Amino acid sequence: MRSRALVPWLWLLPAGCLLVPFFVLPLAVTFRNSFWRDDDSGVAVPAFTFANYARVLGDPYYLQVFGNTLWIALLIAALALAIAFPFAWLLARLTGRAQALVFWVVYLPLYVSVVMRAFGWIVILADSGVVNQALLAMGLIRQPIRILFEVEGMVIGMLHRYLPLMIVPLVTALRKLDPSLLRASANLGAGHWYTWRRVVVPAALPGIVAGTQLVFSGVLSDYVTPSLMGASGYQLVAPAIYYEAATNSAWALAGAMATLTLALVSLLLVVANALLRRFAPWAATL
């Protein structure tokens, strides 16, 4: 029936009305701007040139910025996964009020304002902050360690922000794991690690994939945390784009950087999904 083919599009209508004018179009405008020319007076002039892309891809400074951001994103995704997995496994097996309470704590960093969190970390990680005071008092160090406004401090701040985004999908996936499978595995003689590797991890894979995608994309596009806690020598993409666009009024250049960032993230997502489809088809999302 012809009308049946229309059904998915009807379901997509609200999303379309939201995304097309307020997402697709702005993206298209940004893409178009990337081919324009930056005028010295601070406006982007209509043109068609690849100069902006040449500039971004040719200048070691910008390449460094992209490299930094990718590395940090991978690092934080890996750290988040390592930390979140055992935690999520425990949380998935909690019940009732305990589970609800822990969930609330997990969500807490998300709705305490990022400004507040950054401020809290500043107090904790400063040269004269809580961590350094404690380490000095215990005699473990003789001089304060510089964590704040260094890459380490920024990583901690970002990890704090994105950890819940890794925990929640993992818990969602692990909750579906039928405990009788675990018992069956034990009954059939499998050791703890074997069960973990062959039963738990595959079941958690959709959660791992979703969480990693969320964290990775989040870090890649984070502007606020590096601005408030970042190291000045370690530039990331989002603040660099803001700097070119708002502070330098270099719209075309900013457009080129933005398009490249988007392309990079999309490429990584597609590659990741292709790999998944090959090796773990039940976890592929595309």
Place this chain on the structure above:
Amino acid sequence: MMLRRRHLLATGLAAPLLGGAHAASAQATTLRVTHFGGPYQILSEIAGQPFEAAKGARVAYSVEISPSALTKLQTQKASPPFDVVLFSRAYGLRAMNGGLLHKVSRSDFPEAAHALPDTVPEAGWGAAMMIDSIDMMARRDLVGEPMTSWFDLWRPALRGKVMLPSAVNGATAFGFIACIVHALGDMKSPATANEAFARLKALKPAVRGFYVDPIQPNQMIERGDIAAAPQFAVRVANSARNTPEVVKVTPKEGVLAVPYDLCIPVNSPSIALAKSYIDFLLTKPVQGALAEKLLASPVRTDVTVPPALAPLVTTDPTRLFFQDEEFAAAKQREWLDRYTREVQN
């Protein structure tokens, strides 16, 4: 206040239904003014309300820092969201060059007769409301002898306890470089510039870090994690007010004046009213209140501050130097790039 909140809720809920009508066009006698936020909210009390009492026109303030205000003017040129924009001087020039501002002249503002000559720049992009500057802030208990010169930053005792602006923080960084160049000689001479960069490079080992966010050095200095940093005078004054160990140092070689200009977007529907508002801000009582509450230097020459605030506010115009804004705009990219490559890395 309660009425305003109910009105706000009602607007918030009705806006999606009404399709976001332009609030500005609904009321012809509301002047939409921007300021930088935070302590500047005092403007509604010292300027907005008295202006309304005197002229009958309501003033609605919104918060925009210079970059975001410029961005909004550029993308909404035909129908600007503001009638009066507060820009730091460099942005005012940029906006003017982009054809976004209505040109004004000194004769538009009768009160300007009592103000410094640099209040209204030649190119006429606006009129300064107050003057900030790039001073130094220091911990008097950590620097030993009181600091009097920019070059006291190079003292060996301050090694590892100095914080400098990052190039990403363009305004502060450029201002600091300008101060050092000016301290060595003619700001427009390339030889002087080279000398300045050489000296800054030599300062590197003393630097604890390069701050991106303007509040960072204040937080560090209040805790005693650093001993000195170049910083905007208004910010230094606010810290010094709360922490007695922090002092504002106005080096003898001179500090760069950073005027905050009130500018009028070119397609604003209330140009005459805007000029009247700007003139109102140049009157003696308002200038006095600005100096007292915001701790910035007044543009009027006949304003005095209470003795208690004297160390926090620079009222002596000879300590300030005004740069050639066109020259500065032309040099900005180059000097900041050099700073990034030679000093920051």
Place this chain on the structure above:
Amino acid sequence: MKPQFGVAERFHAAAVLLFLVAPILVAMIVAFSSGNRLDFPPPGLSLRWFGVALGNELFIDGLLVSLVLAAASAVLATIAGTGAALAINHHRFRGRSLVQAAVMLPIAMPTIVLGLGLLFTLSIYDMQPGLLPTILGHAVLGLPYVVAMVTAALASYDTSLERASLNLGAGPARTFLRVTLPLIGNGVVAGGVSAFMISLDNISLSLFISKGDTLPLRLMQQLQSYADPSVAAIATVVVGLSAAGFLLSLAWGARRRRLVEPAPPGAAAGRPPAESKEATA
């Protein structure tokens, strides 16, 4: 049988919780400081910064604006996202992969890019920066989260239930409301809550398309100038509100459970709770 947790597991969980809570705790303690600065430990305890914060018109208005904003954008995102998730997961159609990627793209995109792009396109729609564009912008940001949550809920969803309902004569609308929606309810609510949170905390988008009057922007403006404990105080108030909301939802959940027949003791052994709304609220 109650799950047994090893010592290492408990320790790790406690460490993670501490990590999540530490900066917030610190900030909350500073909120009670009697001093003028952000000292930790504070010189003394006092409630005066709460008075200052609650008396700060900009903060209170900011809170109201942010709440209205978050609610409106969450509703939009939930409606759009649920529809999109259903379309993608229940039907095979041409362009499905593309749509799926497009719907998740807002997460991958640096928000400031969206902000800049939106600023350019607002003038096309004859809109000025303010509440409405911000609601729409935040809804775009929340959409992928709703889609992700609803998709997760749909993963264990049996479409034959829908077909059964249709076969039994209930129309598509009724089927949706009485069969589909209750079964994916968990995911929809989780998605809506996520969209709400994303909006509440958003800075990089609001920076461009709002009038600078959302709560996080107000906090940032204050922090960039004054840096006094009033910022910590208002953030503590927000945390307090959410704690109250959480306790309310717990009470609501308990009330719901009491209204439903309790399952016999043995049958539900070892199974994770099927519907614990509190967990996702």
